[in-house]
Amino acid sequence: MELVQAVSPDLSNAPMVAGGFVGGVALTSCPSGASNMASGEGAEQQQQQQQQGGGDKYSVLLPTYNERDNLPLIVWLLVRYFDESGFDYEIIVIDDGSPDGTLEVAKQLEMIYGSDKILLRPRAKKLGLGTAYIHGIQHATGNFVFIMDADLSHHPKFIPDFIKKQKEGNYDVVSGTRYKGDGGVFGWDLRRKLISRGANFVTQILLRPGASDLTGSFRLYKKEVLQKLVEKCVSKGYVFQMEMIVRARQLDYSIGEVPITFVDRVYGESKLGGNEIVSFLKGLLHLFATT
Amino acid sequence: MTKLGQWLLTLGLLGGTWAGLTFDALGLGLPESGRRLLWPLPAYLLVTFGCYSLATVGYRLATFNDCRGAAEELQAQIREARADLEGRGFCF
Numbered sequence: 004m005e006l007v008q009a010v011s012p013d014l015s016n017a018p019m020v021a022g023g024f025v026g027g028v029a030l031t032s033c034p035s036g037a038s039n040m041a042s043g044e045g046a047e048q049q050q051q052q053q054q055q056g057g058g059d060k061y062s063v064l065l066p067t068y069n070e071r072d073n074l075p076l077i078v079w080l081l082v083r084y085f086d087e088s089g090f091d092y093e094i095i096v097i098d099d100g101s102p103d104g105t106l107e108v109a110k111q112l113e114m115i116y117g118s119d120k121i122l123l124r125p126r127a128k129k130l131g132l133g134t135a136y137i138h139g140i141q142h143a144t145g146n147f148v149f150i151m152d153a154d155l156s157h158h159p160k161f162i163p164d165f166i167k168k169q170k171e172g173n174y175d176v177v178s179g180t181r182y183k184g185d186g187g188v189f190g191w192d193l194r195r196k197l198i199s200r201g202a203n204f205v206t207q208i209l210l211r212p213g214a215s216d217l218t219g220s221f222r223l224y225k226k227e228v229l230q231k232l233v234e235k236c237v238s239k240g241y242v243f244q245m246e247m248i249v250r251a252r253q254l255d256y257s258i259g260e261v262p263i264t265f266v267d268r269v270y271g272e273s274k275l276g277g278n279e280i281v282s283f284l285k286g287l288l289h290l291f292a293t294t
Numbered sequence: 295m296t297k298l299g300q301w302l303l304t305l306g307l308l309g310g311t312w313a314g315l316t317f318d319a320l321g322l323g324l325p326e327s328g329r330r331l332l333w334p335l336p337a338y339l340l341v342t343f344g345c346y347s348l349a350t351v352g353y354r355l356a357t358f359n360d361c362r363g364a365a366e367e368l369q370a371q372i373r374e375a376r377a378d379l380e381g382r383g384f385c386f
Contacts, residue, residue: 075375075376075379075384075386076371076372076375076376079375079378079379080371080375111384111385112384115379115382115383115384155368155372158364158368181359182354182358185359186359187358187359187360187361187364188358188359188360188361189360189361189362189364189365190365193355196355196358197351197355199358200351200354200355200358201351203354204347204350204351204354209297210297211297264359264361264364265361266361266364266365266368290297291296291297291298292296292297292298293296294296294297
């Protein structure tokens with residue numbers, strides 16, 4: 004099959020254009036599935052759902068660092084589940100200067116799926132998750148923002164569940180939980196599970212946060228809520244995600260929960276050593292003492 | 295008030311009440327048997343809490359859902375995704 008491409012400008016550093024769609028990209032015909040906005044059927048269904056959804060648009064923030072293997076897969080899954088659901092969306096890839104060529108991979112995806120769906124907003128070097136979210140929000144044209152991991156541990160199939168839950172209670176935040184309902188994990192040994200449950204137990208006792216999974220990072224936020232919270236949070240790593248929920252409670256935002264499955268690292272290494280545990284405890288105590 | 299503040303306040307109140315009653319600081323004239331009961335109470339509560347914690351974490355560990363199905367589904371979808379993307383001209 005030939006990939007026909009129209010001349011499209013390099014958008015990785017372009018300022019955001021209101022409306023989202025800049026330049027045109029022609030796509031090959033697909034034997035399977037949707038994801039081609041130019042096709043008549045898809046556009047009609049999308050419009051229908053958009054009217055049902057009330058014009059909501061969901062921006063997915065994907066901060067990446069060395070995710071060259073996982074990025075095409077996560078994008079493919081996101082496109083598939085969003086197209087099936089009919090909701091309007093965009094995927095913002097925030098690459099922090101990955102040395103493994105993640106950005107090149109992202110550019111290919113942008114060519115395939117269109118620059119209105121795949122937005123590349125890379126940064127020069129590894130600058131941390133909080134600033135990645137801030138950076139991503141600035142370029143997001145949706146009114147809702149999904150945050151998730153790009154390493155396939157979070158599965159886009161739960162996205163419709165998140166959206167449904169959010170609409171149910173008009174929640175400001177919907178948090179994916181591995182600890183309730185059908186939620187769970189795969190690929191963790193007993194030690195890892197014990198640490199996870201133990202840490203969560205201590206967190207529940209100390210912080211009484213009103214959410215069952217605090218260190219999870221698969222969440223749906225209203226855009227203005229995410230903006231407000233990221234500005235207030237100062238922690239790093241696991242504790243950052245915890246702080247987001249704790250601050251959300253402080254500010255009286257409503258939090259809903261959706262059970263999710265977490266499949267640990269398909270490619271790459273998972274890390275949970277003594278260092279992480281110590282810094283987690285330090286962060287937890289800091290939150291305990293200051294919120 | 296911070297969570298730490300809440301804890302200190304609560305523990306302070308409970309601890310103060312306990313100390314006051316056990317050591318008869320207020321001169322209320324509680325019966326000797328009552329004070330003998332109160333004296334080891336904090337230790338008992340601590341041990342009870344310890345047992346509760348172990349039981350809860352143990353239970354949650356045992357019932358931690360193991361999602362083999364999700365992992366297999368993901369593997370199948372990865373294969374599907376790679377094939378589809380290659381068809382669209384993606385170079386892995």
